[in-house]
Amino acid sequence: MQKMEMLFQMAQRGDVEELNQLLIKYPLILHQIPLISIHNPLHIASALGHLDFAKKLLELKPEFARQLDAEGYSPMHLACANGHVEIVREFIKVDPHICRLEGREGKTPLHVAVLGGRVVELREMLTNCEGCIEDVTVQKENCFHLAVKNFQCISFQVLLDWAREMRRDEVLNRKDEHGNTILHLAVWKKQRQVLEMLLTNSSSNLEVNAINNSRLTALDLLLIFPSEAGDREIQDILQGAGALKSQDLALNNTTSLSLTRDSPVTNSNSLIEYFRFHDGRDSPSDVRTTLLVIAVLVVTATYQVGISPPGDVWQDDDQVHLAGTSILGTHNLVSYILLVSFNSIGFNVSLYMIGTLTRKFPLQTELQICLFALYVTFNVAVTATSPKSARLFTTVFTSALPTAVPVACGLLQRYGVMGRFRRLFRICRRTS
Template sequence: MALAYVYIRVLCRYALSYYHSPNMETKLYEASLTGNVQALNALLHQDQLILDRLSLTGFNESPLHIAAMRGHHQFALLLLTQKPKLAVALDSQRRTPLHLASANGYLEMVQELVRVGGRDVCCFRDQDGFTPLHLAAMNEHLEVVKALVQANPDAAKEITETGETILHVCVSYNRMESLKVLMVLWNEEELAKITDHSGNTLLHAAAINKQTRILNFLLRIQSIKDNGNVVNKHGLTALDVLDQCPRDVKSLETRQVLMEAGVLRANDLRPSIPKQLTKSSRNKRKGFLSRTWARYVNNDHHWIEKQRGILIVAALVVAAMSFYSGINPPSKVLPNNTNGRFSYQSEMDDFNQFIVINLFTMITSLAIVLVLISGLPLSNKFLIWLLTVGTLFIMVTMVANYWDSLSNFGPDGYVDLTVVWTCLVMILICGVIALIHTIFFVTWVVIKLLKCGMPETHRKGNQDDAGEV
């Protein structure tokens, strides 16, 4: 009895060692590498469960994966006949045999795998988010692409892990023929609006990858050309995203294609001009005093720069006129000792007075110009006020000197009434402008001093109120 028991145990161990022999599994994978149908039949005759135990092996791919990769059609047919579930088996990268057959362009293999695995196998995605259709399009196997689309059109709608549509993948890989085949699944309006997860259109994708041939093809589609200035989620047009790419010869060619098609940058699309016109109209309605006060209260650096330019021009004009008057004084001002000693002394006094005033006007003008061109930080409102009042003052002295010179020409110091009133009006205007600037400057200083003792919230509120004066 004990001998019989030992005999049975030996037979069982032999059977298990035979059926689970790693040599049979190795032979199976060797047969799949070469596509040896006779060897597969022999292995199936020896062990009908060999395909059922594939899930227990340590191999990364099934024999059908290898056959699909190598294009062994008859070998794959036999495998699918014995075990149809192999059509949806996954390897270590979550690829089905259909992925491998599609990537390599084996049309008959693809058709058989789809027939056995069903239309849903076309939508299986690998670890990178690619379907068999993605891989076929990326490798431009057009017949396989058409077969997969015909089997399941929904496979073309699958999105990759990076958020790209299959059309974006075709553009990225420069597969224009695949793109043409797949574009028929969308109408023209949809093609213009199709985007990836970043909101990039097909034009964005072509610009990023500098695919000029595809760009020219896409821009021949009217709806895409009409929507060429669509911005992505970052507010960038196709021309903007191209500017962010490294510059080379291809980028220059791509930029030319986009610009010829009327594609603009996002900044050129913003309605900045209407806003400026609105602001300008609002400022015109305020009046001179309100605008000047707003410039004093708010830090309007543009106005300060403009004011500096005006002061330089005004000071240079006054300096030039003073210089000319100094070297060419009026003949009546020049002393003449033939008129007697007393008369000569009076003429010398007039001449000296003219020269002193003229020299003061010229030197002050040149000093103002020197300060303005010295590079000093003239954003300080005190300096701007001081230079403005100084320029107005030398204008007054120039007008007064002109008036005095005219009086020396006329008999007994006669000057026409029109000239007198003109000079007086000019002096009065300069005085009024200087007074306005002085009042605004003093008021601004007082407000600044009062704000120093206020909380931050009150300061902001008062500043806003002041800007609306």
């Protein structure tokens, strides 16, 4: 194990002479590395730019070039990420197709160079391995998609110039897993510079009216998601290149969009599908944040109803009622009980959601104290405003809910009851 540590330390220093001496003493050391470590000295030398050390390792053990480290990257990925073009050239000499080696999330060294704006490395790989332009990530994003999504305009310009010089314009129309072309992404990211590169003196092969999986063209995206600056110029660029809305293409009358710049979208199943949650597209962090916002809004609304019931409260005592009790509860007990029951359910379920979504957060004890204090004040307020005839029910019902809610939610999920409710709701909505 000590000799392995010495080898990796030599790689950090890039000392070829020490490496030669170590190999004389331990001639099989390079062959033993795969048995001990998931990464090899070539990863270190490539990341740090030690050219001579990397060349020596490639000469002795060329298969090191295809080994992925614990993060899912090969030595060439690391050389591209850090801009060590001479080392990249050495890898290409060993095997030009190593440019297409898939690493983490399907990214190749070419993808890494694009993301880092390493244009010299880009040109080297495109010159020596033309096929690498076809490679896509696990999200089916090619190098053009990655350049646009990550605002790498220089990388995009190099790629675009190469594609047009080599007459490979068809790669500009490739779609990711959501059916988006680079034109969709450029509009979504409001990248006017990219749009001008694409649409100024563009080839006739560029599909300016490609439709994504949500039945939207690039122009549709611009009109649906307007911003304050630059939209008019982008719209002029798109329409100057012949861009249309999906409804104007008349490809499918039953799913076409009714879009204008100054009016809302109506009767659009496509738009509803676009905003609907998609597993794999929407990150768990975004979903949790959205659910927390919704839960807090429901807590706020139901808490307000609890402390200030509809119809207000009596201001004085009487033979029939007491000051501070609900007027609605006195005149219509059934309606009041329904109001309190469902309002309390909404309040407690929202508290349960907040507690579940913030589990293992920092200051967990303090947060639980806050939720408990909120629960107590809500119950006290609801009980205090209840008329005498409903006070016992209100006290028992609101006290039992904290225990009943987690159990009920678990049972509903287990037996798929909520799915049946949703289907029933959709049927009722269609027939109404």
